[in-house]
Amino acid sequence: MPELPEVEAARALIEARALHREIAAVDDRDSYVCRPHGPGELADALCGRTLTAACRIGKSMWCETDGGDGPSLGLHLGMAGRIIVDDHYAGDPVGDGPTSGYSGAAGHPDPGFATNPQWARFTLGFADGGELLLxxxxxxxxxxxxxxxxxLGPDALEVGKAELAARVGSGAAPLKARIMDQSVIAGVGNLLADETLWQASLSPVRPAGELDAEELARLWTVMRRTTRAAIKRGGVHTGELIPHRRRGGTCPRCAADLVRATVGGRTTWWCPVEQT
DNA sequence: AGCATTGTTTCACA
DNA sequence: TTGTGAAACAATGC
Incomplete structure (x- = not known):
């Protein structure tokens, strides 16, 4: 669920509300989420310290502690994670599969989240009484x-035009698989990939190495625009194509029937008329 | 019941 | 060795 825009919102939330507060308690008992650390290992490393910076590359986020003198704390939202600091939340706005409608206008998009405390997989308890939850x-x-x-490759919002062309424009893998490969470009997930390729009128199944310079330049421009728009509007769900990724869905521009297939290991929807 | 799901890692194979 | 693709991972909803 969370892709670059959701992770950026979570990073900004931590930066705004969780820095410079003494860590008094750590719940790291979920051995799967905290793997490969054993119980108490994160607690021992973090108690008594403070978070001093919140950083991000692509979908990967980490916090520096004690001005860089302490260990860093990596937080990854995986498929459905969100960050909650006190009563503020950021991250995955839906929490369920794509069949859940996004309702994130006014009010809380998922009223149920706060009533399921068993889904708090990792907690920093602050000395002031507040807490940060994964x-x-x-x-x-x-x-x-x-x-x-x-x-990780360069962040999708930081990569330069020539660098993106060099990194993406090679190989026999489908273009969509290429831009979702986090070692090529960091931050693009399944939905952002479909949205970006639709906005750029590029076919997800084209071998990446076949793209010409103009197409790669267009991809760079559009990827930045769609990613920034998703951040501003509150998540990848706000994309123009996203509501049409369903059975019977049609292209919002030309009304052609969208095509569905598995590309790069993920369900992919695209317009066979415009995306070439 | 069985299938789907917005991410990552591991493994098999050419 | 490198690139590519499928499966596994956990949990939930349809």
């Missing part, structure tokens, strides 16, 4: 010390 219905999120970031 809230994850699916349990595929992660909390880990000193996360490895070296396998």
């Amino acid at each position: 809230f994850d219905k699916r349990r595929l999120g992660r909390a880990v010390l000193d996360p490895r970031l070296d396998a």
Whole structure:
């Protein structure tokens, strides 16, 4: 669920509300979410420290502690994670599969989230009484010390035009698989990929190495625009194509029937007329 | 009951 | 060795 825009919202929430507060207690008992750490390991490393920076590359987020003198705390939202700081939340706005409608206008998009405390998979308790929760219905999120970031490509909003062309424009894999490969470009997930390729009128099944310079330049421009728009509007669900990714869905521009197939291991929807 | 799901990792294979 | 694709992972909803 959470892709770059949701993770950026979570990062900004931590930055705004969780920094410089003393960590007094840590609940790291979920051994799957906290793998490979054993129970108490994160608690021992973090208690008494403060978060001093919230950082992000793609969908990976981490917090520095004690101005960089302490261990960093990696937080990954996985497929359904969100961050809650005191009474404020950010991250996955839906929490369920794509069949759940996004209702995130006024009010809370998911009134049920606060009533299911068993979905708090990792908690930092602050000395002032507040707390930071990694809230994850699916349990595929992660909390880990000193996360490895070296396998990530450049962030989708930071990558330069020439660099994107060089990294994406090669290989025999489908274009969609290429832009979802986090070692090529970091931050694009399944929905953002479908939205971006539809906005750019590029077919997800084209071999990435076949794109010409103009198409790669267009991809760079459109990817940045769609990603920034998703951040501003509150998540990847706000994309123009997204509501049409369903049985019987049609292209919002030309009304052609959308095509559904598995590309890059994920369900993919696209317009066979416009996306070439 | 069986299938689907917005992410990541691991494994098999060419 | 590298690139590619499928399966597994956990949990839930239709």
